[in-house]
Each structure stands twice: as structure tokens, then as C-alpha cells.
Amino acid sequence: LLAREDFDAVTLDMQHGAVALAATLRAIPLVLGAGKPAIARIPVGEFATASRLLDGGASAVIAPMINTIEDARRFGAFMKYPPVGERSWGPHAAVVLSGLGPADYFARANGFSLGFAMVETREALGILDRILAEPGVDGIFVGPSDLSIALSGGGGVDPMDAEVDRALDHVLQRTRAAGKLPAVFAHTGERAAAFARMGFPLVAVETDTLLLRAGARAALAAARG
Ligand code: 3PY
Numbered sequence: 001l002l003a004r005e006d007f008d009a010v011t012l013d014m015q016h017g018a019v020a021l022a023a024t025l026r027a028i029p030l031v032l033g034a035g036k037p038a039i040a041r042i043p044v045g046e047f048a049t050a051s052r053l054l055d056g057g058a059s060a061v062i063a064p065m066i067n068t069i070e071d072a073r074r075f076g077a078f079m080k081y082p083p084v085g086e087r088s089w090g091p092h093a094a095v096v097l098s099g100l101g102p103a104d105y106f107a108r109a110n111g112f113s114l115g116f117a118m119v120e121t122r123e124a125l126g127i128l129d130r131i132l133a134e135p136g137v138d139g140i141f142v143g144p145s146d147l148s149i150a151l152s153g154g155g156g157v158d159p160m161d162a163e164v165d166r167a168l169d170h171v172l173q174r175t176r177a178a179g180k181l182p183a184v185f186a187h188t189g190e191r192a193a194a195f196a197r198m199g200f201p202l203v204a205v206e207t208d209t210l211l212l213r214a215g216a217r218a219a220l221a222a223a224r225g
């Protein structure tokens, strides 16, 4: 349903969403069938799942909580075929969905399978340039909620905090300077518009649960007068 709305892409969230691997693999062709890229987020540290999502035709994978160089390296390795990484061959659905033959898929997949490393802790901010230097990392996806928890030393969740905004701008500039793609999550449409104005080319807008609750509340408010 969401892929048939005016979104440019749909993200399937295996970290916090209610979808496991089989359901995500079933949803990917539905998103691609609507002519949109299918992006998927893996659970923390489950880098092998990134390869399986690519095998299923995912256009991009987001890896949460990339807090060490080793995290970034391992994620990148599962995203890219040799010689860049260590992805293993078996893209059964992806080859068919791409419309390419196996040889062309192999030759081109590293270029069109985008890996986003999430920066959402102080540790990640501290090694941002080194994460960006990983060849298997095509972009940085910022998580403003976890970042706000980290920057406040566990004091609370406030993705609108001014310190979060400063960190977001820093990540945007460093990522651009590295020639890679900056991306971010926005929990409202207004926040998404602000991020787009800042220069983020990819912004995830709200979640299925937020949209469902907002729709439910609007319908109930209208029904009850
Ligand atoms: C965060 O804000 O921490 C996120 O992971 C957004 O998806």
C-alpha cells in the first residue's frame, strides 16, 4: 500500500518493525513492482542478513548502530562482491528482478546495492570519517532518536534537540565531503521537509505505526464530532 502512495522508496524495518526475514523478502518484489527502490534495515549486528536481503532484490540495506570500524568493515563485506567485499553468490530473486543475466548482475551489483551505515552514538560520530572511508559503505543514515539518547548521556529521547541538529549537520557535511550519500529518519512530515531543505537527499518519513495511529485518531475525531 505504501509503495503505491507517492513515496520515492519504501523501507522495511527488521530492527524495530514487526517484519522478520521471510515477510521482508515477500514485500521486496511488491515495492519493486510499484517502480520504487526497496530499502531494508537489518537488526543490530546481523550483517549476514544484509546479503540475504540483497539476494531477495533489496536496493539498499541500512545497518543500525555501526559503532566500530570493524562493524563498518563487516557490514560492507556482506554488501559487496569481491574484490570489494566478501558477499557470497546466490542472488536467485535479485537476478530475475533486476532483469539482468547473472554475469551482468555480478558486474553491476556492487554499484547499485547501496549500504547505509547508521550513525547514532558518540562512538560512531568519533569515527565518522573512518566509517566513510570503508569501500562497502555508500552512505550514512542518521538515527536522531538514538543519537539524542547518546548525546544526553541517557538523559532522554528528544530527536528535535539542538545538539542533535548540530550533529546532523556535521554528518551531512562530512558525508558529502567523502562523496557519499547522507540519509536521515524524520518522525514527522515537517521534520522531513526541514531535512530536505538542509540538503539530505534521502529522508525516511514516519513509520507504518505512526501513520496508522494518526489515521485512526483523525477518523475517530471526525466520527465523534
Ligand atoms: C533513530 O532515530 O534512532 C532511528 O534509528 C531512526 O530509524
Ligand code: MG
Residues within 6 Å of the ligand: 064, 120, 143, 145, 146
Ligand atoms: Mg536508532
